[in-house]
Amino acid sequence: MNNKVIMVVDDEETTRRGLRKTLIVWSNGRYEILTASTAGEALAHSGKTKIHILITDICMPEMTGLELVKEMKESGQQPVTLMISGHSQFEFAQEAIRLGVLNYLVKPVSKAKLIEAVEEALVKEESIERAGIIEKSADLTLLQVNREQEQAKNPVKTAYRYVDDHIHRQISLKEVADHVHLNSSYFSVLFKEQAGLTFSEYVTRIRLQHAKQLLAATGLPIAQIAEESGYQTAKYFNKIFKEYEGMTPGAYRKSLR
The missing domain is CATH 1.10.10.60 (Homeodomain-like)
Structure with missing residues (x-):
């Protein structure tokens, strides 16, 4: 298995399971696919495991997806992030851009769009990783x-x-x-x-x-x-x-x- 981790965060169980299933079939064992039903659960995961790609809903109880990204950054985790939402709201999109979110997807997300967005995120993550290696050396x-x-x-x-x-x-x-x-x-x-x-x-x-x-x-x-x-x-x-x-x-x- 590749050591890269993709995490899906969504409080809607049907959506969460659907995204995970699509990613498992697509990845064919190349990546580890984690899920969380809340931002708090996602943060608990990120405290133990490096998250490379984060796919998170924006509107969730207790803590939004945008707040999750901020919390992860403060803890030293900076995964390449894809935001998903049940509706397109301009203020959310603006904040997502400010936080460096790579893509903003509107539900229902098709399998093709999800996979395309994740593949783009992986390319971005590899680029960031290479830059980090060059900086360290x-x-x-x-x-x-x-x-x-x-x-x-x-x-x-x-x-x-x-x-x-x-x-x-x-x-x-x-x-x-x-x-x-x-x-x-x-x-x-x-x-x-x-x-x-x-x-x-x-x-x-x-x-x-x-x-x-x-x-x-x-x-x-x-x-x-x-x-x-x-x-x-x-x-x-x-x-x-x-x-x-x-x-x-x-x-x-x-x-x-």
Whole structure:
């Protein structure tokens, strides 16, 4: 089973069961489908399980669907949300948009419209997840270098691109200096002046950032990640990774999960 969870919240039992049945048939075991009859019950679920997609009625007793979304955000849960309602009310739609709700569906919701909306929500959720992984793996020093790239001279900009394009293999300073048609010594000084890092440290940081993204986003073996990040041995990769990150690649991967 996929680890993504879709939760349906509706106080009308018939609607709730119908939506769940449609999603179970459509998902064919790919996703876990949870249901709740009240916002309170939904919050209890979200306290134990990460909810990736939330499908909630707006008008419910005690707490509305809009209030549920606010409560979940305050508790740190921010699922991609689809709102459903028995009637279209402009003020509800406005508030839903303000809260970042992806779609607003009017009952009765057809199977085709529900599935289309959920598939769109899953694409959105994947996009958010990828952005989160990139943010977590970002090297603050490299971010500063990237911000200053516009001020860098053309040979150094070209060097940045060359390193990025060949990160999966060994790269020497001389190779890159030759690529930008500069003497190695002059290129080394120019690179340090423009990047604020030595060429060697820049390459190491780029390799590790690439490795962190693979550790977070894939299940690839660490030895393969080491190879794809330009390290000849997993042992040396582990050593460098621990020096920079304060933990082994395996521990880093576990920390994200």
